[in-house]
Amino acid sequence: MKQISHLDNIPSTPGKFKMDKSPYNRLRWHSSLAKLTFWSFIFLALIFIFFFRSPSSSTPQALSDPSRRYLQNYSWGGAAWEKRVRSSARIRSRNGMSVLVTGAAGFVGTHVSAALKRRGDGVLGLDNFNDYYDPSLKRARQALLERAGVFIVEADINDEALLKKLFEVVAFTHVMHLAAQAGVRYAMENPSSYVHSNIAGLVNLLEVCKSANPQPAIVWASSSSVYGLNTKVPFSEKDRTDQPASLYAATKKAGEEIAHTYNHIYGLSLTGLRFFTVYGPWGRPDMAYFFFTRDILKGKSISIFEAANHGTVARDFTYIDDIVRGCLAALDTAEKSTGSGGKKKGPAQLRVYNLGNTSPVPVSDLVSILERLLKVKAKRNILRLPRNGDVQYTHANISSAQRELGYKPTTDLQAGLKKFVRWYLRFYADGKKSGV
Numbered sequence: 001m002k003q004i005s006h007l008d009n010i011p012s013t014p015g016k017f018k019m020d021k022s023p024y025n026r027l028r029w030h031s032s033l034a035k036l037t038f039w040s041f042i043f044l045a046l047i048f049i050f051f052f053r054s055p056s057s058s059t060p061q062a063l064s065d066p067s068r069r070y071l072q073n074y075s076w077g078g079a080a081w082e083k084r085v086r087s088s089a090r091i092r093s094r095n096g097m098s099v100l101v102t103g104a105a106g107f108v109g110t111h112v113s114a115a116l117k118r119r120g121d122g123v124l125g126l127d128n129f130n131d132y133y134d135p136s137l138k139r140a141r142q143a144l145l146e147r148a149g150v151f152i153v154e155a156d157i158n159d160e161a162l163l164k165k166l167f168e169v170v171a172f173t174h175v176m177h178l179a180a181q182a183g184v185r186y187a188m189e190n191p192s193s194y195v196h197s198n199i200a201g202l203v204n205l206l207e208v209c210k211s212a213n214p215q216p217a218i219v220w221a222s223s224s225s226v227y228g229l230n231t232k233v234p235f236s237e238k239d240r241t242d243q244p245a246s247l248y249a250a251t252k253k254a255g256e257e258i259a260h261t262y263n264h265i266y267g268l269s270l271t272g273l274r275f276f277t278v279y280g281p282w283g284r285p286d287m288a289y290f291f292f293t294r295d296i297l298k299g300k301s302i303s304i305f306e307a308a309n310h311g312t313v314a315r316d317f318t319y320i321d322d323i324v325r326g327c328l329a330a331l332d333t334a335e336k337s338t339g340s341g342g343k344k345k346g347p348a349q350l351r352v353y354n355l356g357n358t359s360p361v362p363v364s365d366l367v368s369i370l371e372r373l374l375k376v377k378a379k380r381n382i383l384r385l386p387r388n389g390d391v392q393y394t395h396a397n398i399s400s401a402q403r404e405l406g407y408k409p410t411t412d413l414q415a416g417l418k419k420f421v422r423w424y425l426r427f428y429a430d431g432k433k434s435g436v
């Protein structure tokens, strides 16, 4: 678009151009010089358009390397910094593990980090504190972890030098990889952020892990969204996942394939967890249960989607504590990687599990529960589900996780939302945090 506006500034005919440029009209060559200048300009403009045409970018700077746009320089290193890193990652229980948790200032990352720390494992967090949603919520989670003795290194998972340094300072036994660009609809607004974090960032992390000695075992968050347009319910790990309905889902699916590759070539032990709509205290403001709560309290109308023919849109909402137990069980049952020292000594573990609740709830029921808990009537605005990535229905078959991880969700939506609402009201009660 911007290139076009350059052309707008050029007069439409050389004649007019001559008129403007040489009011005295003294010499003939002046006109040919003007013509030459004009055509050279057109030529350069065409070259510019040819080389730099890109739908998302308006400045040549941003074009050089899309992934660099998100990379910031954070300060790290030095003796004091290394001491903090070591102390945070120090194991304090017998048979404990030392875990690098990426996305530690995120919703799930905060809960998992705190749970690991509580039982005596060493935990070091990593997060870039991006502003996809209110960073002050991430800072509040950071303060919570700080009090629990967990240090969060502020950096991007694409920062190879930093990740290498961390593995030099600490011989992590495990990586809990939760950093990602989440959200289904935002993928249409900012597609490259998904490629940056969920693909490039994942590859960078796995590159560093495969070269670490010893190699850590890795547990990471995939998503129920990989089931995409699959209509066979409940979703089982064996079902097809080759019809993603959003770029977010496609990057998570790509992650699962990338995991296969690093497991196959380098002997990395890898476990992917397909989370089903996780909710709870310290949750994500971009998710429906969270912004419904905010909007109901504000008296704003909320949009509730329904599918064709008044079809119900439902989600297998899973409470955060259940997800945390699933994550810890995946870490506890992870076998060692087999490629330490640069040579794969045998096949390594490669797993994928659904972590859901196995009881889908219609979104309209979610709203009714919130109305009861908040004691406020919602202004409901029923809309047709747009085709922008959200699927109509999710339902997990968790029999593999049950069998192999001992995973068994215990919190229903009513009980879980009660805890969420209690947290929400307390957290946003003191005026300073009211700007969600």
Ligand SMILES: NC(=O)c1ccc[n+]([C@@H]2O[C@H](COP(=O)([O-])OP(=O)(O)OC[C@H]3O[C@@H](n4cnc5c(N)ncnc54)[C@H](O)[C@@H]3O)[C@@H](O)[C@H]2O)c1
Pocket: 102, 103, 104, 105, 106, 107, 108, 109, 126, 127, 128, 129, 130, 138, 155, 156, 157, 158, 177, 178, 179, 180, 181, 182, 183, 196, 197, 201, 221, 222, 223, 224, 274, 275, 276, 277, 278, 279, 284
């Ligand atoms: N919450 C859910 O319902 C749900 C469902 C399915 C999958 N997941 C997955 O679970 C994981 C955790 O989700 P969450 O709900 O806690 O999301 P979240 O956005 O709260 O947490 C992700 C954290 O990662 C950080 N991050 C993002 N890109 C980064 C980068 N390039 N470098 C360093 N840090 C980066 C963010 O700042 C954020 O704090 C994500 O991988 C997400 O895709 C979540």
Ligand SMILES: *[C@@H]1O[C@H](CO)[C@@H](O)[C@H](O)[C@H]1NC(C)=O
Pocket: 071, 072, 073
């Ligand atoms: C970050 O630091 C590197 C090396 O010090 C430098 O080359 C680069 O330009 C810096 N990037 C930004 C965005 O400041």
Ligand SMILES: *[C@@H]1O[C@H](CO)[C@@H](O)[C@H](O)[C@H]1NC(C)=O
Pocket: 233, 234, 236, 397, 398, 399, 400
């Ligand atoms: C759930 O998946 C298991 C395989 O892991 C399968 O045996 C079982 O039949 C599935 N259950 C349902 C209800 O589809």
